[in-house]
Amino acid sequence: MIIGEMPPPSGAFGVDAIAMTMRFGDFVALDNVELKVRPGSFHALLGENGAGKSTLVKCIMGYYHATEGDILVGGREQAVGNPKDAHALGLGMVYQHFTLVPAMTVAENLVLARDDVPAVVNWSSEMKDLEAFLARMPFKVPLSARVSDISAGERQKCEILKQLYLKRRFLILDEPTSVLTPAEADEVLGMLRDMVVKGELTILMITHKFREVMAFADDVTILRRGKLAGAGRVAELTPDAMARTMIGAEELTVQPPRTGEAGTARLELERVRALDDAGAIAVHNVSLTVRAGEIVGIAGVSGNGQRQLVEVLAGQREAEGGEIRVAGDPYHASREEMRRHKMSLLPEEPLKNACVGGMSVADNIAFREFDRAPFASGGWWLNRGAFRDDAKKKIAQYKIKTRTPDTPISALSGGNVQRAVLARELGGDVEVLIAANPCFGLDFAAVAQIHAEIMAARNRGAAVLLVSEDLDELLELSDRLVVMFHGEFVYEARTSEADLTVVGRHMAGH
Amino acid sequence: MTTEAVDSTEAVGTVAPAADAGFLQRHGGTIEYVLIPGAALAGALVVFGIFVAMFGKNPLDLYFYMYYGAFGTWFSWQNTLTRAAPLILTALCTALPAQLGMVIIGGEGALLIGALSATSAALALQGLPPLIVQIAMVVAGVIGGGLWVMLSGALRQYRGVNETISSLLLVYIALAVLNHLVEGAMRDPASLNKPSTREIGAANMIGTIPGTDVHWGLVFGLIAAIAAYILIYHTVFGFAARVAGGNIRAAKIVGLGVSKLILTICFLAGGAAGLAGMVEVAAVQGRTNANLAAGYGFTGILVAFLARHNPLAIIPVAILLGGISASGGLLQRRLGLPDASVLVLQGIIFVFVLASDALYGRIGFLKGKS
Numbered sequence: 001m002i003i004g005e006m007p008p009p010s011g012a013f014g015v016d017a018i019a020m021t022m023r024f025g026d027f028v029a030l031d032n033v034e035l036k037v038r039p040g041s042f043h044a045l046l047g048e049n050g051a052g053k054s055t056l057v058k059c060i061m062g063y064y065h066a067t068e069g070d071i072l073v074g075g076r077e078q079a080v081g082n083p084k085d086a087h088a089l090g091l092g093m094v095y096q097h098f099t100l101v102p103a104m105t106v107a108e109n110l111v112l113a114r115d116d117v118p119a120v121v122n123w124s125s126e127m128k129d130l131e132a133f134l135a136r137m138p139f140k141v142p143l144s145a146r147v148s149d150i151s152a153g154e155r156q157k158c159e160i161l162k163q164l165y166l167k168r169r170f171l172i173l174d175e176p177t178s179v180l181t182p183a184e185a186d187e188v189l190g191m192l193r194d195m196v197v198k199g200e201l202t203i204l205m206i207t208h209k210f211r212e213v214m215a216f217a218d219d220v221t222i223l224r225r226g227k228l229a230g231a232g233r234v235a236e237l238t239p240d241a242m243a244r245t246m247i248g249a250e251e252l253t254v255q256p257p258r259t260g261e262a263g264t265a266r267l268e269l270e271r272v273r274a275l276d277d278a279g280a281i282a283v284h285n286v287s288l289t290v291r292a293g294e295i296v297g298i299a300g301v302s303g304n305g306q307r308q309l310v311e312v313l314a315g316q317r318e319a320e321g322g323e324i325r326v327a328g329d330p331y332h333a334s335r336e337e338m339r340r341h342k343m344s345l346l347p348e349e350p351l352k353n354a355c356v357g358g359m360s361v362a363d364n365i366a367f368r369e370f371d372r373a374p375f376a377s378g379g380w381w382l383n384r385g386a387f388r389d390d391a392k393k394k395i396a397q398y399k400i401k402t403r404t405p406d407t408p409i410s411a412l413s414g415g416n417v418q419r420a421v422l423a424r425e426l427g428g429d430v431e432v433l434i435a436a437n438p439c440f441g442l443d444f445a446a447v448a449q450i451h452a453e454i455m456a457a458r459n460r461g462a463a464v465l466l467v468s469e470d471l472d473e474l475l476e477l478s479d480r481l482v483v484m485f486h487g488e489f490v491y492e493a494r495t496s497e498a499d500l501t502v503v504g505r506h507m508a509g510h
Numbered sequence: 511m512t513t514e515a516v517d518s519t520e521a522v523g524t525v526a527p528a529a530d531a532g533f534l535q536r537h538g539g540t541i542e543y544v545l546i547p548g549a550a551l552a553g554a555l556v557v558f559g560i561f562v563a564m565f566g567k568n569p570l571d572l573y574f575y576m577y578y579g580a581f582g583t584w585f586s587w588q589n590t591l592t593r594a595a596p597l598i599l600t601a602l603c604t605a606l607p608a609q610l611g612m613v614i615i616g617g618e619g620a621l622l623i624g625a626l627s628a629t630s631a632a633l634a635l636q637g638l639p640p641l642i643v644q645i646a647m648v649v650a651g652v653i654g655g656g657l658w659v660m661l662s663g664a665l666r667q668y669r670g671v672n673e674t675i676s677s678l679l680l681v682y683i684a685l686a687v688l689n690h691l692v693e694g695a696m697r698d699p700a701s702l703n704k705p706s707t708r709e710i711g712a713a714n715m716i717g718t719i720p721g722t723d724v725h726w727g728l729v730f731g732l733i734a735a736i737a738a739y740i741l742i743y744h745t746v747f748g749f750a751a752r753v754a755g756g757n758i759r760a761a762k763i764v765g766l767g768v769s770k771l772i773l774t775i776c777f778l779a780g781g782a783a784g785l786a787g788m789v790e791v792a793a794v795q796g797r798t799n800a801n802l803a804a805g806y807g808f809t810g811i812l813v814a815f816l817a818r819h820n821p822l823a824i825i826p827v828a829i830l831l832g833g834i835s836a837s838g839g840l841l842q843r844r845l846g847l848p849d850a851s852v853l854v855l856q857g858i859i860f861v862f863v864l865a866s867d868a869l870y871g872r873i874g875f876l877k878g879k880s
């Protein structure tokens with residue numbers, strides 16, 4: 001250990017976490033974990049939800065103070081008391097969710113993030129500096145564009161650029177590609193990889209995606225249940241070996257084989273139009289039929305009207321025109337219609353779209369059925385015992401990890417919130433299922449379980465509309481594939497016959 | 511804050527019994543709901559003491575007389591309870607819509623309209639048996655107040671008008687309507703200096719609870735608060751309201767009719783305040799005039815916030831604030847403070863309560879070790 005020497009001001013440096021233990025009360029979140037990130041390397045941190053990845057990086061960034069253990073930055077022991085200390089040492093973190101101010105321009109966001117923003121900003125000289133800075137960077141972003149107007153991929157690039165602009169040379173990326181298309185993800189990670197190779201940067205990336213680990217990372221550290229499960233050179237490992245280390249003895253849900261043929265039309269959209277929040281046309285005269293026992297996948301880059309279309313189907317947005325029919329009847333997303341047609345919805349970001357964070361897991365599971373027996377006696381009196389009994393059954397069946405059924409659902413991890421929604425929406429009979437990015441940001445076990453449930457619902461004869469930004473997911477699950485671009489359906493094919501390059505071209509609007 | 515910590519403690523797919531991690535961890539949340547408003551109240555009293563000291567009065571005398579005037583004797587208890595009755599009802603006018611995430615501050619307007627409706631019903635039914643007149647007054651008061659606040663709900667739901675602003679402005683419209691009628695169409699020619707409606711008649715007054723000077727309005731308030739609690743926490747309707755209030759998008763995705771919930775809750779809220787107006791007419795004033803605009807509607811907002819919109823917690827809080835206002839007279843007589851000084855105290859309490867909202871979940875020793 002070199003004592004008394006500051007980490008180099010430019011260029012890459014490494015970070016080691018030695019014998020990290022983090023206890024919350026009686027619970028051990030990290031148990032004697034080691035992490036060695038070599039200077040100038042691209043390091044992947046793998047693990048399931050709850051394995052302790054976030055706790056570990058939060059200890060490194062100074063959000064948590066480890067109960068035991070040391071942090072070495074550039075080979076020198078450092079006390080990182082708070083995120084400011086970490087920033088001063090050149091450590092930066094890019095979060096899964098964006099931290100930019102949407103109403104401000106990219107340039108404003110970058111300058112705003114600095115610690116030393118002057119009272120009066122000299123924009124002409126700042127812009128000159130920013131342009132000079134950008135010229136050295138591999139990414140290009142439009143400096144004077146408003147953040148709300150740029151794509152998710154560009155926003156993620158801005159987040160990374162912001163860290164580089166703040167002269168951070170060790171970047172922690174928390175699932176950076178969960179909002180990006182595969183092409184965007186490859187582009188961003190590829191450019192970061194180039195900077196790592198040039199020795200300008202060290203990267204520690206939290207991820208679930210083995211493809212990205214294999215393609216971009218040098219080293220990998222795998223955590224399981226708060227313990228170090230394995231570490232090594234990526235070149236010496238296979239995805240299978242990593243998956244086994246990550247999951248341990250836990251069995252992944254096996255997806256049932258695709259069985260049965262598509263039946264009659266169940267969900268029909270006819271020239272449906274919808275506006276976005278700003279009043280611009282988001283969904284433009286789309287028509288589609290989904291038949292019983294079939295999964296129709298809607299592919300597209302985020303922001304092409306998929307969200308608004310799903311919101312219309314979910315009753316969260318009024319359609320501007322057109323007609324939606326379920327089993328031949330007009331459909332306006334009322335409770336009675338949803339119930340009659342046995343409709344289920346798995347929206348993206350379930351905590352935001354389908355749950356009440358402050359209400360208990362048991363309450364949230366009962367949202368569809370609370371006004372009927374056995375949950376309600378006489379149609380008005382809540383029968384609390386029935387809530388708890390049903391929740392206990394579903395918690396076990398859907399493997400929801402929660403302390404008690406009475407825990408507020410906001411205390412659960414993302415995967416477990418989605419499992420609770422899955423239990424609610426797929427717990428009974430399903431005839432029509434609408435799912436939007438149901439696996440967004442979830443771990444392996446949760447993804448496998450959700451995919452298996454969707455396929456099982458299809459096999460039982462449900463009409464499934466699956467909207468996803470993850471093309472691999474669509475190719476795996478759907479029978480038919482539709483591409484949405486600028487609010488319209490621009491391409492349709494049987495998935496087995498779809499040409500990936502043609503699909504990609506349509507997604508990009510060519 | 512420690513999602514990871516929570517979800518990996520348990521074995522997969524089982525419901526582990528809650529670990530017995532000490533009293534504070536189990537009851538930290540509940541204690542918070544008592545401790546923080548209590549501390550806000552104490553802080554407000556200290557600041558009010560300083561305010562009074564600036565007038566050259568001894569703050570310790572102040573606290574003694576406040577206690578004495580509010581809870582010191584059976585007489586002051588009765589005075590306190592009489593004032594608490596309308597406060598319970600007007601507090602419900604803010605607390606019920608709060609379950610849906612709405613901030614309604616127009617209880618005063620619903621109280622006035624409720625009083626006017628109840629008086630009109632009584633005057634129209636003169637000569638009928640008192641019980642029938644009284645029932646008609648209750649119904650008219652509830653409907654009048656209910657429709658008044660429902661108007662704010664409808665403006666929000668169908669026209670996107672902020673319900674806080676509209677309910678506040680409707681207070682002034684209600685006052686104008688009241689003044690217009692008592693000085694015009696409904697004026698009792700015999701009321702010279704203070705324009706009022708005719709008396710509803712001594713036989714139609716609702717009287718006092720036997721053995722006390724406290725009128726039956728207190729019982730109305732208690733029943734309404736308990737009924738509101740049951741409605742919110744034990745019925746299908748209340749569950750739907752809490753879903754919609756917690757997350758409107760989640761309510762829509764399960765197909766709940768949000769408009770109906772908003773209008774019904776607003777009607778019930780306004781109905782409670784309207785009932786307070788009816789009680790003030792039928793138990794205290796005997797007629798409608800500008801005296802009814804005594805600020806019960808506004809104090810009710812304070813009660814609801816202090817009680818964190820829990821209908822049961824409203825009862826003790828209303829008694830506490832009823833006591834503060836009951837002590838105003840004694841402060842005036844013994845300390846020579848202006849009668850309005852209790853309004854200063856109410857204002858200070860409101861500021862403290864709103865500021866204390868920032869403290870929830872941030873008090874170190876209540877969080878236990880996690």
